[in-house]
Amino acid sequence: MARNRTTLLIRIVLALMLLVFGILVGYVLIARDRRSQIQLKSRYTYVRSIYKEETLNLKTAAEYWEDGFLSQYTQMFLPSSMALTKVEKQDIEILSESRKTVLIQFSAVLKDSSSEFFSSWNSVTSNGRIYCSWVVEFGIDKELDNKTNVYVISVKTPEEYGIETETTSKTGAAQESANTTSKQKELGSYEIRDGVLRISYDNNNTFANVPVDVSKLIFQEGSNTTLKAGSYQLQPAMTAFLYGGASGDSSKLPLTLLFSNDRGATWTTMEVENMNDVSEYYLHFDSAEEGVLVIGYNKNGNSENQRIYQFRDGSSNSVGRGPLNEVLSGANFISNEIGWLAYNRGTADTGNLFRTKDGGRTWEVVTLPVGELDSSAGSKEFSDVFKVAMVPSFDTSGTLTVYLTQGENGTVNGGKTVAKYQSKDEGETWNYIGQVELNKG
Numbered sequence: 001m002a003r004n005r006t007t008l009l010i011r012i013v014l015a016l017m018l019l020v021f022g023i024l025v026g027y028v029l030i031a032r033d034r035r036s037q038i039q040l041k042s043r044y045t046y047v048r049s050i051y052k053e054e055t056l057n058l059k060t061a062a063e064y065w066e067d068g069f070l071s072q073y074t075q076m077f078l079p080s081s082m083a084l085t086k087v088e089k090q091d092i093e094i095l096s097e098s099r100k101t102v103l104i105q106f107s108a109v110l111k112d113s114s115s116e117f118f119s120s121w122n123s124v125t126s127n128g129r130i131y132c133s134w135v136v137e138f139g140i141d142k143e144l145d146n147k148t149n150v151y152v153i154s155v156k157t158p159e160e161y162g163i164e165t166e167t168t169s170k171t172g173a174a175q176e177s178a179n180t181t182s183k184q185k186e187l188g189s190y191e192i193r194d195g196v197l198r199i200s201y202d203n204n205n206t207f208a209n210v211p212v213d214v215s216k217l218i219f220q221e222g223s224n225t226t227l228k229a230g231s232y233q234l235q236p237a238m239t240a241f242l243y244g245g246a247s248g249d250s251s252k253l254p255l256t257l258l259f260s261n262d263r264g265a266t267w268t269t270m271e272v273e274n275m276n277d278v279s280e281y282y283l284h285f286d287s288a289e290e291g292v293l294v295i296g297y298n299k300n301g302n303s304e305n306q307r308i309y310q311f312r313d314g315s316s317n318s319v320g321r322g323p324l325n326e327v328l329s330g331a332n333f334i335s336n337e338i339g340w341l342a343y344n345r346g347t348a349d350t351g352n353l354f355r356t357k358d359g360g361r362t363w364e365v366v367t368l369p370v371g372e373l374d375s376s377a378g379s380k381e382f383s384d385v386f387k388v389a390m391v392p393s394f395d396t397s398g399t400l401t402v403y404l405t406q407g408e409n410g411t412v413n414g415g416k417t418v419a420k421y422q423s424k425d426e427g428e429t430w431n432y433i434g435q436v437e438l439n440k441g
Helices: 002-037 058-074 172-177
Strands: 047-051 084-089 093-096 101-110 123-126 129-142 147-156 163-167 184-193 196-200 232-235 238-243 255-260 268-273 278-285 290-300 303-312 315-321 328-333 339-343 353-356 400-405 417-423 431-437
Touching (some): 058 084, 058 129, 058 147, 184 232, 238 290, 268 303, 290 328
Antiparallel strands (some): 084 101, 093 101, 101 129, 123 129, 184 196, 278 290, 290 303, 303 315, 328 339, 417 431
């Protein structure tokens, strides 16, 4: 009798083991099948269709879009390298009703903390959590049957739009006491109202007037309220605005720097150069004492000259020139000595990205290693697809990132796919990371 009970028990255990094994195999097969059917949409291709009788306001439409877009990355069966968990969303801020532009901020935990999949999201990563801050311009189209399509026209960083954010990165007890639902806080913002330029460092609760004739400021083309990127800086240690020196300015006002080291309580004016044919500006201060300015001037078609200035101890000096007489597409410095210039040429056959280690006195072309193409490129060679480099960006950890783009006539994934590289030695060497999608606009 005991033997029969033992035999029965063994059979039951074996049956249970087979059942569990069958369930696991079935789950794996189902997961594999479901995973093969998942098609993730990027910010620029995701469209949220909403069925409501009433007209959606901008904030509600943006909330629907954000919820739907992020839910793609929290669904079951998604590979861990593409998955997010514990998404925390901040309240959406309307920046412009007329242009349907809002500020979207959120954070989320990466299922795979080593994943590079989200590297094109303009995010900052801290302790396995990404923090994103996007200025999004939406298209909102009302169709028949109470259907409204909400989609992205453009995505900018807050700095590109004219506001600045800082991602706080805290560890240990300091992190426990931090406000975990608001990791990004606004450092500085500006506005032009009633002909007066004003700045704020407390989320627009109080403002300080900037003593400048706003008609002499440097604006984005076609705007009289948005300053040209690179012509100003909003940081507590250095608030600075360039004015004058502009091409076509009939007053012939010299290129001038107006700056404050105390958040707008007092201001100092410094003449940089007596010229009025400047077309490009790239201003960067590491501290209140030291900064760099790159200008593009004497522009004529595809030709342009550059000049580099160093600011130290309240004075400015012209220290160097650009390596090419071509139009700049970008500039960036990580210190007064180390920086990059990128040129707006359609091919990188002879290099369009240059690096300086002596503050702009001398330059060397940046050579990026050849990477591997994915199947979307067909039979093309790597150099046939990726041709034009952007200037590097850097994060608080000291990691530099540069993207090699397809140029204006790229065709792979609509020209949005770029090759990503990173450096941890201030640009001495670069490692190929892979291909990501980046908005061309």
